[in-house]
Amino acid sequence: MVSKALGKYVQSLHQKKYRHRHGAFLVEGGKSVLELLSSDLETEHLLATAEFASQNLAQLAGRVPRTVATALELTQLGTLATNTTALAVARLPAEIPLPPTLPETALLLALDEVRDPGNLGTLLRLADWYGLPGVVLSPGCADPYAPKTVAATMGAFARIRVWERDLAAWLPALPPGVGIFGADLRGDNVHRLTLRPAGVLVMGSESHGLTPAVEAALTRRLHIPRGPGGGAESLNVAISAAVLLDNFYRNQ
Amino acid sequence: MVSKALGKYVQSLHQKKYRHRHGAFLVEGGKSVLELLSSDLETEHLLATAEFASQNLAQLAGRVPRTVATALELTQLGTLATNTTALAVARLPAEIPLPPTLPETALLLALDEVRDPGNLGTLLRLADWYGLPGVVLSPGCADPYAPKTVAATMGAFARIRVWERDLAAWLPALPPGVGIFGADLRGDNVHRLTLRPAGVLVMGSESHGLTPAVEAALTRRLHIPRGPGGGAESLNVAISAAVLLDNFYRNQ
Numbered sequence: 001m002v003s004k005a006l007g008k009y010v011q012s013l014h015q016k017k018y019r020h021r022h023g024a025f026l027v028e029g030g031k032s033v034l035e036l037l038s039s040d041l042e043t044e045h046l047l048a049t050a051e052f053a054s055q056n057l058a059q060l061a062g063r064v065p066r067t068v069a070t071a072l073e074l075t076q077l078g079t080l081a082t083n084t085t086a087l088a089v090a091r092l093p094a095e096i097p098l099p100p101t102l103p104e105t106a107l108l109l110a111l112d113e114v115r116d117p118g119n120l121g122t123l124l125r126l127a128d129w130y131g132l133p134g135v136v137l138s139p140g141c142a143d144p145y146a147p148k149t150v151a152a153t154m155g156a157f158a159r160i161r162v163w164e165r166d167l168a169a170w171l172p173a174l175p176p177g178v179g180i181f182g183a184d185l186r187g188d189n190v191h192r193l194t195l196r197p198a199g200v201l202v203m204g205s206e207s208h209g210l211t212p213a214v215e216a217a218l219t220r221r222l223h224i225p226r227g228p229g230g231g232a233e234s235l236n237v238a239i240s241a242a243v244l245l246d247n248f249y250r251n252q
Numbered sequence: 253m254v255s256k257a258l259g260k261y262v263q264s265l266h267q268k269k270y271r272h273r274h275g276a277f278l279v280e281g282g283k284s285v286l287e288l289l290s291s292d293l294e295t296e297h298l299l300a301t302a303e304f305a306s307q308n309l310a311q312l313a314g315r316v317p318r319t320v321a322t323a324l325e326l327t328q329l330g331t332l333a334t335n336t337t338a339l340a341v342a343r344l345p346a347e348i349p350l351p352p353t354l355p356e357t358a359l360l361l362a363l364d365e366v367r368d369p370g371n372l373g374t375l376l377r378l379a380d381w382y383g384l385p386g387v388v389l390s391p392g393c394a395d396p397y398a399p400k401t402v403a404a405t406m407g408a409f410a411r412i413r414v415w416e417r418d419l420a421a422w423l424p425a426l427p428p429g430v431g432i433f434g435a436d437l438r439g440d441n442v443h444r445l446t447l448r449p450a451g452v453l454v455m456g457s458e459s460h461g462l463t464p465a466v467e468a469a470l471t472r473r474l475h476i477p478r479g480p481g482g483g484a485e486s487l488n489v490a491i492s493a494a495v496l497l498d499n500f501y502r503n504q
Contacts, residue, residue, distance in 0.1 A: 118370075122488050129487055130479030159483040191502040197479070227382030227449070227501050231411040235381055236374055239494045242487070246495045249479050250443040 002047060002073050010047070010077045010089060016143050023092045025145035028078045030085035032155055034059055039158035041090045047074065048086040079147040092145060098136070098163045103178045106133045107197035107248055112167055112214045113140040113205040114237060120144065121152020122238040123203070124160045128153070130245050134161030136170065136200070138214075168213035171200065180219045182210055183240050187221030190247040197248045206237045222247075254299060254325050262299070262329045262341060268395050275344045277397035280330045282337035284407055286311055291410035293342050299326065300338040331399040344397060350388070350415045355430045358385045359449035359500055364419055364466045365392040365457040366489060372396065373404020374490040375455070376412045380405070382497050386413030388422065388452070390466075420465035423452065432471045434462055435492050439473030442499040449500045458489045474499075 002010075012018035013026045024044055027036045030052055036043055037059050046060070047069040053060055060066065069077075071084035078087050102108065109127050114120050120142040127135050135144075141164075142149055150157045171180055179199030202218065204210035210218075224235065224243050235243070254262075264270035265278045276296055279288045282304055288295055289311050298312070299321040305312055312318065321329075323336035330339050354360065361379050366372050372394040379387050387396075393416075394401055402409045423432055431451030454470065456462035462470075476487065476495050487495070 122491065125484050126487065126491060129482045129484040131482035132479070154484070154486070154488075156484050224498065225501070227384070227497075228504070229383035230381045231383070232377050232381040232406070232408050234406070235378065235494070236406075236490070238488070239374065239378060239490060242491045242494050243498045245479075246476065246498065249477070252480070 002067055002069050002077065006045065006067065007073075007077050010045070010087070013089065014079055014147065016146065019092065019143070019145055024089050025092055025150065026078065026147050027088040027090050027150060027157070028080045028083045028147060029151065030056075032150065032157070033086040033088045035155035035158045036088050036090055041093055041158055043088050043090055045089040046086070047077070047088070049074070049084065052085040080151065095163060096161060098134070098165075100174055102133060103174060103198060103200050105198060108132060108134060108136055108200045109241065109245075110136040110138075110167055110171070110200050110202045111141050112138050112202055112210050113208065114203065115140065115142050115205060117142040117146045117148035118152045119206065119236070119238050121149040121154075121157075123241055124149070124153045124162070125156040126238060126242055126245065128156035128160045130249055132160075134163060136163050136165050136167070138167045139164060167202065168211070168217070171202070171214065171217035174200070180217055181222055181244070182215065182218040183224070183244065184221035185223055187223035189225050190222050190244060191225060193222075193247070194251050195248045196251065201241070201244060201248070203237050203241050254319055254321050254329065258297065258319065259325075259329055262297070262339070265341065266331055266399065268398065271344065271395070271397055276341050277344055277402065278330065278399050279340040279342050279402060279409070280332045280335045280399060281403065282308075284402065284409070285338040285340045287407035287410045288340055288342055293345055293410055295340050295342055297341040298338065299329070299340070301326070301336065304337040332403065347415060348413060350386070350417075352426055354385060355426060355450060355452050357450060360384060360386060360388055360452045361493065361497075362388040362390075362419055362423070362452050362454045363393050364390045364454055364462050365460065366455065367392065367394050367457060369394040369398045369400035370404045371458065371488070371490050373401040373406075373409075375493055376401070376405045376414070377408040378490060378494055378497065380408035380412045382501055384412075386415060388415050388417050388419070390419045391416055419454065420463070420469070423454070423466065423469035426452070432469055433474055433496075434467065434470040435476070435496065436470075436473035437475060439475035441477050442474050442496060443477060445474075445499070446503050447500045448503065453493070453496060453500070455489050455493050
C-alpha cells in the first residue's frame with residue numbers, strides 16, 4: 001500500500017521542475033530498477049510488487065525504504081502503462097568534474113539540441129556500449145533524467161556520465177589540437193579514414209542539424225557514405241552516431 | 253471541408269484490418285505526403301490545408317481527388333497530434349516477385365518478429381539509405397504500413413520494398429552458398445572481417461533475439477565489439493543493424 005504522500009511525491013517527479021527541486025528522478029520497470037540497485041546511484045524509495053520482491057530477494061536485500069505496491073498502483077504512479085513490477089526514486093547524481101584535457105585521451109560525445117527523449121536515451125545507451133567517459137549535453141537537449149529518456153537507455157542511465165555545457169562556449173575553450181568531429185554530407189568519407197577514439201564527436205538535432213556556432217567549432221567533418229542506389233536523405237541521429245562511433249572504435 | 257464518409261474512411265485506416273480490407277494506408281505530415289507524391293505509389297486521396305496546398309502548388313498539381321482540410325480536421329482524422337499540413341491515403345503497393353537468387357548478388361535485410369513500429373520504420377529508412385533491394389519481414393513484425401511505422405521511415409516508405417515471408421521456411425530454401433548472417437555476442441568480430449553486401453542479414457526482436465528456427469538457419473554469426481570499459485548489455489536492434497550494414501558496405 002503506497003501512502004498518499006509518497007504517491008504524490010512520485011507523481012511530481014514526472015516533471016523536470018520537481019526532479020530538480022527534489023534532486024531525484026524515477027526509474028521504472030523491473031530491469032531498470034535492478035540496474036539502479038547494482039549501480040553507484042543512491043536509491044531513495046523502492047516500490048515493488050510482492051511477486052517482484054520475492055523473485056529478487058538477494059538484489060533487494062537491505063534496500064530501504066521499501067514499499068509493497070500493486071501492479072495497478074505502479075501504473076497509476078508511473079508513466080509506463082506496462083510497468084507492473086517495480087518503480088524506484090533515485091537521487092540525481094552529483095556532477096563530477098569534466099577535465100578540459102579529457103578529450104585529448106578519450107572520445108566524448110556532445111549532443112547539440114537533441115530534444116527527443118527516445119533518441120537521447122538511445123544515444124546514452126550507445127555511449128555506454130562503446131565505453132565513452134560520458135556525454136556532454138547542450139541546455140536545449142531533452143532531460144537525461146526524464147522517464148522516457150531513462151527507459152530508452154535500457155539501464156545505461158545508471159552508468160553513463162552526463163554534463164550540461166553551452167557547447168558554443170565549451171568547444172572553442174578545449175585545448176588546441178583536440179579534434180572536434182561532426183557529421184556533414186560534404187565531409188570526409190569515414191570508410192577511408194583511420195579514426196582513433198579521442199576528441200569530441202558532436203551530433204545535432206534531427207530536424208535542424210548543428211546550431212551555427214557549434215558547426216563553426218568543428219575541426220573535422222565526417223560523412224557516412226550512402227549505399228549505391230540508396231534513397232533516404234538522412235539517417236536518424238542515433239543511427240548516425242552509432243555508425244560514426246563504430247568507425248572510431250574499429251581501429252583499436 | 254472533409255465529408256463525413258471520407259473522414260470515417262480515413263479513420264478506419266488507423267487499423268490494420270481496414271488497411272487490408274481497403275488495400276490502402278495513411279501517410280501523415282507534409283514531408284511524407286510530398287515523398288508519396290514524388291514516388292511510384294498511387295495516391296487515392298489528398299487532404300491538405302489551403303496554406304500547404306498553396307505552398308506546394310507544383311507538386312500537388314493534377315493530383316485528385318484533393319480536399320481542403322483545416323489543421324483541426326487533420327489532427328482529428330489522423331494519428332499525429334502534430335500534423336497540421338497534409339494527409340494522404342495511398343494504395344498498398346502490389347508485391348513484386350522476390351527472386352530466390354537475389355541474395356547471391358545483393359544484400360537483403362530480414363527482420364524476425366520486430367514488433368515495435370518505431371524500430372521497424374527506422375530499419376526501413378536505414379535499408380533505404382544503404383540502397384538494399386528490400387526488406388523481408390516475418391509475419392510477427394509490426395505492420396510496415398501502420399501510421400507509426402510510416403512516420404518513422406521519414407519518407408523511405410515510398411521507396412523501400414517489403415516482402416512478408418515465414419523466415420523459418422524461406423531462409424533454408426535459399427540457394428546453397430547464400431550467406432545468412434545474424435548478430436551474436438559469440439560471433440566473429442565484424443571489425444576483423446571484410447564483408448561484401450550479398451546474402452541476407454537477419455535481425456531479431458530486441459527482447460527475444462532470433463527465434464530458434466531462424467537462428468538455426470544462420471551460416472555466419474557476427475559480433476559488434478563493445479568498446480573498452482563499455483557497460484551496456486546490448487544495442488537497440490536498429491542501431492545494431494546500422495553498424496552491421498555499415499560494415500557490409502564499407503569495402504565497396
